[in-house]
Amino acid sequence: MKNLFAALCALLVPFLASAQFSVSGKISDQQTGQTLPGATITIENTYSNAVADANGAYNFKNLKAGSYAIKVTYIGYNPAQKTIxxxxxxxxxxxxxxxxVIGDEVTVRATRATANSATTFTNLSKKDLEKNNFGQDIPxxxxxxxxxxxxxxxGTGIGYTGIRIRGSDASRTNVTLNGIPMNDSEDQGAYFIDxxxxxSSVDNIQVQRGIGxxxxxxxxxxxxxxxxTTTRHDAAYTQLDNSIGSYGAYKNTISVGTGLINDHFTFDxxxxxxESSGYIDRAASHLKSFFLSGAYYGKKTLVRANVFSGYEQTYQAWDGIPEDILKAGNRTYNELGLEADGKTYYPNQTDNYTQNYAQLLVDHQISSTLSFSGALHYTxxxxxYEEYKKDQTLANYGITPVVIGGVTVGTSSLVRQLWLNTDFYGLTYAFHYQPEKTLxxxxxxxYNEYLGxxxxxxxxxxxxxxxxxGYEYSRxxxxxxxxxxxxxxDYTISDITLFVDxxxxxxxxxxxxYDRNLKNVQQSAQLDFFNPKGGITYQLNTQSNVYASIAIANHEPNRNDFTNSTPDSRPKAEHxxxxxLGYRLNTPVFKGGINGYYMKYSNQLVLTGKLNDVGEATRVNVDDSYRLGVEFDGKLKICDQLNWAATAALSTNKIDKYTVYYFNYDNNTNVPSNLSNTNIAxxxxxxxxSExxxxxxxxxxxxxxSKYVGMQYLDNTSNTNPVGVVGSDPNSNRTIDSYFVNNVRLRYGFQTKLxxxxxxxxLVYNIFSTKYITNGATYPDIESGQLVNYNYYFPQAPRNFFLSLSLGF
Known part of the structure; x- marks a missing residue:
């Protein structure tokens, strides 16, 4: 009988494991007993969450037998958690x-995606950031x-860096800090070097791909x-972070905080x-920054003031290295072709910039269902940028030629500084309403203003x-x-969440x-955009969901598109x-997802090589182009000691029809070449x-x-030459070769009484000393009936290291 009973139990186990159960209950105030409608209930390590209804009740359905950790949060209350x-x-x-106190997470809630959002995103916690923070830039x-x-x-990640996501550079990537814009208002780039x-003062980052x-x-x-940025630290602390690395790199950081004073105040x-000498000659960087933050935490109100600043001086490295020099085996010499005071280069060819920030952040719980987040900011x-210019015509600088010894001096080599002085200020706001039902x-x-x-x-x-x-010749x-x-x-009906944005x-x-008569005059442009978004998420079970969305975005031309064109040639905004479409899974063993995307452009702005009506090579609109791809992001827990995280993105990126122009120096004409189905640069x-x-x-x-990046084109021609013209060097293509780079990171942490x-x-970067290039530019033209590629590249450092020591008190 015992054996029969054991056999029956064994047979019943699969059925019990696959059975579906429910968990329900009420959320209330411990002291008053009043229910708390709008409280958020989450089953940890799953995508399941619920909102308490008007009676403070919640209900999870279709749960498999097993153990679950349930967490409840509500603004103005301490979170509670039970394992059942x-x-x-x-x-x-x-x-x-x-x-x-009120929590810091409400500060960025208005612009963040959540586990049930029909948006493709990746979250990085402070812990994720700290283990890779050796002094290299945010990208x-x-x-x-x-x-x-x-x-x-x-070539080392210190100094000017960049990031492209789905092929879109920083000028097409929205960057915010505490919900406040960081992109330059005119050229729209995001300069993390500033x-x-x-x-070191960031608590978390969310990267949304696509329109978001x-x-x-x-x-x-x-x-x-x-x-x-920095959120609340309850205990006082002092943190010393010091790193040294190859090519003269080092980082010194000291962070301090008071902890929570009188249950209300913190100061950080x-x-x-x-510092870094850079891998490329004259690519040194001298960088400094500070960050100060003070906060008041009330029962329903949080006020935080941030004041921070950055200074950068970087030497000339942004033109890249000519292809012929790289082929000759010299991957570090940055040839400027300058002569000043007997030197072959100008020693102060530098970029010097200071950026000061002030932010006042306010979060207030107006009622149990309504909260407010707002910010005032000023930057x-x-x-x-200082540079040496050889044999310049003085009249172009408003300088009257000087007669010396009976000879009129109309040209001179000179050093000039190109200044930018900006003020950026405004406010952001968000009201968050979470009523009695799942809505x-x-x-x-x-509203922001920029003065440049x-x-x-x-x-x-x-x-x-x-x-x-200091003679000023232009303003x-x-x-x-x-x-x-x-x-x-966001509206949830059973297992379905609908959203409209x-x-x-x-x-x-x-x-x-320029006006129509090619005279420089002050002009203005007004643009109005409507950007709708909508989507649906279906909760398959407590551990997975699927989502689909469609979103529309519009993007204005940048400064050069406006200033180097006339009203007749001014480009249109991009659309x-x-x-x-995606699937997400979160289990104790595997967390990740897979998604597909189709980004359809109209009027995308690209360089064609053609000069406009004022003689500038500016961007023009192309009618149709697209990006189509699939992305995977996952982390597998192989065992308690071994984890494997990996990402993969496969895409095709095309321009339907495209006309490129090559300048022909033989007869000073532009030679057009009509192309179709070309790859986007x-x-x-x-x-x-892989990690x-x-x-x-x-x-x-x-x-x-490990990181693998496939081959990239430097322009939108897919290396197609104009009809009747052949390349002067069959080994010189307008491409960046694919590369595979591997790094090793070792870390050991421990505690002592003191x-x-x-x-x-x-961190050993590029451990196999792979020769690779991450970026470049091309300027092809026609000479003696042949196409000549003038390519410039940014080679990256061979094997290099960073060693860091962190002390926390």
Whole structure:
């Protein structure tokens, strides 16, 4: 009988394991007993969450037998968590205790996607960021996210860096810090170098691919990078982070915090310095920054003030290295072809810039169903690029030629500074309404103003010209206002969540540009955009969901598109429709997902090589182009000590019809070439990454990190030559070769009685010394009946290392 009973139990186990049960209960205030409608209930390590109804009740259905950790959060209350084991319908009630503080997470809620959002995204926690923070710029910390391709002018990740996501560069990527725009208002790029070591003051980052949710600032035309800075530390701390590395690299960072004072106040500060000689000659970087933050936490109100600043001086490395020099075997010599004071280069060919920031963030719980988040911000930027120019015509600088010894001096080599002085200020706001039923509504937006003064000075002339250092020969001012308002609705019906996201954006831009008579006059342009989005998420079970969405975005031309054109030749705004379809799974063993996308462009702006009516090679609109791809992102727990994370992105990126123009120096004409179905520049068809992490014992980690990027084209021609013209060098293609780079990261952390946390880390980058290039540019033309490719590349450093020591007190 015992054997028969055991056999019956064994037969019943699969049926019991596959049975579906429910968990329900009520959420209430522990002291008053009042129910808490709108409380959020989450089953940890799954995509399941619920919102308490008008009676404070919740209900999860279709749960398999097993153990679950259930967490409940509600603004103004301490979170509560219980671990339960279910084998039948179960009731679990929660009584929450009120706290005296409001949480920081509400600051960025309006612009963030959540587990049930029909949006493709990746979250990076502070822990994820810290283990890779050796002093390299933020793009390097995002390198293992899907579809990301990073670049470095100096070859080491310190100095000017860049990131492309799904082939879209920083000028098409929306970047916000605490919901406040960081993209330059005119050229729309995001310059992380202006805030060196910002990541040491960042708590978390969300990368949304595609159009994503409505946000503030420049339209997301390929991706969004949403960062949140320092959040609350309850205990006082001091953190010392120091790194040294190859090519003269080092980083010194000190962070301090008071912890929570009188249950309401915190103060945090950071001071950083980063130096690097760079891999390429004259690619050195001298970087400094600080970050100060003070916060008041009330029962229903959070006020935080941030003041921070960054300074950068980088030497000339942004022109790249000519292809012929690389082929000759010299991967570090940056040839400038200059002669000044007997030197072969100008030693102060540098970029110098300071950016100061101030933010006032306010979050307030108006009622149990309505909350407010708002911010006032101000950014002051100023700096210059200094360069040597040989044999310049003085009349072009407004300088009257000087007669010396009876000889008229009309030309001179000179040193000039190109200045930019900017003010950027405004406000952002969001009202979040979570009523009695499973409905979330957010009304948000922003109004920002930008003032940009562009002026150029002469510091030195080789010939006597009777002008003093600092002589100003050019000045123009720009003003841009940017207003947007958006509304987002999420509505859950059983296992289905529907969302609608509508945004209106208005831009008014005043600038110095050419009129129809090719005279420089102050002009203005007004643009109005409507950006609707909608989607659906279906919860398959507690561990997985599927989602689909469609979104429309519009993107304004940049500064050069406006200033180097006339009203007749001014390009149109870009337009894109983004279709996303994905599946997400979250289990104790595997977490990840797969998604497909189709990004359909109209009026995408590209360079064609043709000069416009004022003689500038500006971008023009192409009617139809698209990006079609599939992305995978997953992390597998092989065992308790071994994990494997991987990403893969396969895509095709095409322009339907495209006309390129090559300048023919034989007869000074533009030669057109009509192309179809060409590849979009800087868009590899495959990007993949892998990280194998081994935890041999407590506090230790060894990781083998890999990245593969497929071949990229430098222009949109797919290497097609014009009819009747052949390449002068069959081995010179307008491409960046594919590359596969591997890194090793070692880390060991422990504690002592005197030091709370000690961590020693080693990063060996490019461990196999692979010769590879991440970025480049091309300027082809026709000479003597042949096509000549003038390619310039940015080679990356061979094997190099970073060693860091972190001490926490």
């Amino acid at each position: 084991t279910i084998s039948a319908a179960t009731t679990v009630n929660f009584e929450l205790t009120a706290n005296n 390097y910390l995002l390198n293992q996210t899907p579809s990301a391709v990073i670049t470095s002018d100096g 805030l060196p070591d910002l990541v 949710t409505s946000t503030n600032g420049a339209g997301a035309f390929g991706a969004s990078i949403n960062m949140q 500060g950071r001071l950083s310095r980063i 002051k930027g100023f700096g210059y 979330n509504f957010t009304l948000g937006g922003a 003064a562009h002026y150029d000075n002469i510091q030195w002339t080789q010939q006597s010209t009777n002008v003093n250092p 123009n001012n720009a003003k841009k206002t940017d207003f947007n308002i958006f509304g987002k609705i 509508l945004q209106y954006r208005h831009i008014d831009y005043s600038f110095l540009g 894109m429709t983004d279709y996303e 800087y868009s590899p068809s495959f990007v993949g990454s 194998i992490s081994w935890l041999p014992f407590k506090g230790a980690e060894a990781a083998f990190v 030091v709370k946390n000690i961590a020693v880390s080693l």
